[in-house]
Each structure stands twice: as structure tokens, then as C-alpha cells.
Amino acid sequence: MSKNIEELKSLSTQIRRDIVRMVHAVNSGHPGGSLGCVEYFTALYGKVMNYNLPFTMEGKNEDLFFLSNGHISPVFYSTLARFDFFPVAELATFRKLDSRLQGHPTTHEGLPGIRVASGSLGQGLSVALGAAQAKKLDGDKSIVYSLHGDGELQEGQIWEALMYGAAKKVDNIIATIDYNGRQIDGDTDDVLSLGDLHAKLEAFGWLVLEEKNGNDLEAVIAILEKAKSETGNGKPVAILLHTEMGQGIDYMMGSHAWHGKAPNDEQLASALQQLQLDEITDY
Template identity: 85%
Template sequence: MSKSIEELKSLTTQIRRDILRMVHAVNSGHPGGSLGCTEFFTALYGKVMNYQLPFTMEGKDQDHFYLSNGHISPVFYSTLARFGFFPVEELKTFRKLDSRLQGHPTTHEGLPGIRVASGSLGQGLSVALGVAQAKKLDGENSLVYTLQGDGELQEGQNWEAFMYAAGKKVDNIISTIDYNGQQIDGSTDQVLNLGDLHAKLEAFGWTVLEEKNGNDLEAVIAILEKAKTETGKEKPVAIILHTQMGNGVDFMMGSHAWHGKAPSDEQLETAIKQLYLEAPCDY
């Protein structure tokens, strides 16, 4: 059953609580980028993407999603659980021995929703392009979605993939870049400035859309829906999605310090209290 915008907004807040609890429980993980991407994941799985349950690895005649920056696995796992791919209770096993929910998603555990291992940065777009071309060969009209980090674009393989996608007219792919301006060692501007990313992607032959309010659920849904209308025109489609690392928790917002750091007991309590003000009930 399709959820209303208000229901999806509440679910977004719940996913943020899941992220914090998962990372805190094992004192390990990446909350910053996960919190910043919750609206994207909720929009994708709640409104935009065409998929079916139960999950199958092939996913014939369905849209596919590939997470390239796999370290933000907490938001991915929570989203999959909250949309029925596997039991929510399993989120409590995050990063534990013998868990299917490892720190970076992998396929050999057979976790529903995971189609590729994504621990090494820079590879997700290349994988997704192969799938997109395979879907064309199979005569499918399905789309392939990806998410990459902005700092991840410092990996050269991305630019080979950008060039390949345009050169081969792979027009059934929508690649979103989480543009939060932060990475593990500091701001992306300080580590390696990306320059005019919009102009660079256009120069590589992509149709480029940009959304400044990447933590506004309705805006994210709208830009993804707009991107869908640009597919099938012999050009790949990119979305530059401006988000805020740590969004939803005031002391985490906009700081690279929370890229890969778990909250203490006191910090978790403070953060959860803030999120209960947005949505007072746990699911």
C-alpha cells in the first residue's frame, strides 16, 4: 500500500533513530552520511522505484538500486527492513559476528535487497552501467539507480564510467551524487576540490539535474521523478543532491567528525530525544 507524504516523513525520522541505535550498539559505523541520505532512500523506496517483494537477485522487469558508497550501510539496511525486505528485528545484529548486516554490504550472506558488495569506493557506477546495458539487451524498460558520495568522486574510476555511460548512450540510468561537502579527512574542498561538478558532468555528456534541498523529502521525490522523465533520450542522467551530513541531529550536522564515529550513551540519548520531537512514536 502506498504511503502518504506524512507517513513517509515519519518513517524518515524512524530510519534516523535506527541508524543511531545500530551504530551506537556496536560503537562502530558511519552515522553522518547515513543521516544525510535518509530522505533519498525513503523517496526512492517509498515513491519512485519500481520493485517487487519477495526480493530476487535477478529482479527482471524491475528497477535496480546500487549503493556505491557502501559505508553508509546503516541507512540502506534500515530502509530495506522498514520497506519489508527482511525483519526489522534483524537490525539489532548490525556489524555483529555471523550477521547478514556487515559494515559494508556484501552478497554472500544473502541479505534481501543487496545485489553487489560495495566496500571499495568508486566502483558502484561501473557495476550499475553493466546492469543497465544488460537490461537493454533483455528488452526491459526498467531503470537503474545509483548513489555515490561526493568525496568518492575523487576516485578516477568514476570518471571512466561517466565517459563510458555517455559514449555508449546508456540512458536508463539515474546516478545521484550525495553532495554534502564532507569526507573522512575534512571538507571535500580542502581534501580535493571538485570544482564545478555540474559543468564537468555536462561536459562528459550527461543530463545534469541539481537539488539544493536534499533533506526535504518532497523536493527529493520531485527531482527523482523529474530525472525519470529525462531517461530514454540517449544520455545518462545525474542528480547532484545537496544534503547535510548528520542531518536531524544538531550536534552532528555539517561536521565531518561524524563520518565514521559512534555516539556515546549521552549523545545517543540527546539525539533520540531530538528525533522524538519530529515523530513521537517508534514503529
């Protein structure tokens, strides 16, 4: 579903409203990273990725997306609902008993758009590389996209996968790092510094692109399109996407505190006041 930029910007604000309302309703969830990745998801599903509806698990002859840092499920669920994978009203069931919208995405409920259970950090790149290789074996020219947290890169399996992807020349994958510099316990530099991440990824044999304005929708679309143009050249592609945790809500930005904390009633009201739209379509 391709929309124009202004429509996508409005949709980004609506998705942010969904995120804070979802986590507030159950006093549980991860709003910080979700809010920071809104432009990425909006760009991916609104402009960049080629996908089919109704959703099929096989995903033949279409682009695939895998969310590795599954705790940011609120932004994923809202995006899928707003792009017609399932009814928007179902967002009201987030993290409730018998819901298809679990705290971390799972597959056994059959929620359209979810291709793999995620949330145990470090595993998503391995899955995405496997899917990308399967597409090569099938002669499918489509692209596989994945998203990872920067704190997640402290997991060893990520680096095994990075080494594998380059060694096997898996050049139909675009792995994006949500480079917000924060994780649940504090700044990544304080918890376990990633050092010169750009240089490290290049040393592992990946083509690395970087976008400093990861919350600028047009910039995100442009870097994703640039990444697409670099596929098929013998190297896997990585994007370092600099974002702000809690983007769009003043009291959440600039801190790791909202990684996994829900707003109370007053904080929700403040957030929604900051996320105004000409036409609000809350579920």
C-alpha cells in the same frame, strides 16, 4: 510500497533513530552520511522506484538500486527492513559476528535487497551501468539507480564510468551524488576539490539535474521523478543532491567529524530526544 508524504516523513525519522541506535550498539559505523541520505532512500523506496517483493537477485522487469558508497550501510539496511525486505529485528545484529548486516554490504550472506558488495569506493557506477546495459539487451524498460558520495568522485574509476555511460548512450540510469561537501578527512574542497562538478558532468556527456534541498522529502521525490522523465533520451542522467551530513541531529551537523564515529550513551540519548515520533517502533 507507496506511502503518503506524512507517513514517509515519520518513517524518515524512524530510520534516523535506527541509524544512531545501530552504530551506538557496536560503537562502530558511519552515521553522518547515513543520516544525510535518509530522504533519498525514503523517496526512492517509498515513492519512486518500482521493485518487487520477495526480492530476487535477477531483478527482471523491475528497477534496480546499487549503493556505491557502501559505508553508509546503516541507512540502507534500515530502509530495506522498514520496507519489508527482511525483519526489522535483524537490525540489532548490525556489524556483529555472523550477521548478514556487515559494515559494508556484501552478497554472500544473501541479505534481501543487496545486489552487489560495496564499500571499496569508485566501483558502483561501473556495476550500475553494466546492469543498465543488460536491461537494454533484455528489452527491459526498467530504470537502474545508483548513489555515490561526493568524496568518492575523487576515485578515477568513476570518471572512466562517466565517460563510458555517455559514449554508449546508457540512458536508463539515474546516478545520484550525495553532495554534502564532506568526507572522512574534512571538507571535499580542502581534501581534493571537485571544482564545478555540474559543468564537469555535463562535459562528460551526462544530463545533470541539481536539487539544493536534498533533505526535503518532497523536493527529493520531485527531482527523482524529473530524472525519470528524462530517461530514454540518449543520455545518462545524474542528480547532484545537496544534503547535510548528520542531518536531524544538531551536534552532528555542520562537520565531517561524524563521518565514521558512533555516539556515546549521552549523545545517543540526545539524538533520540531530537528524533521524536508520535508512534515509535524501535527494534
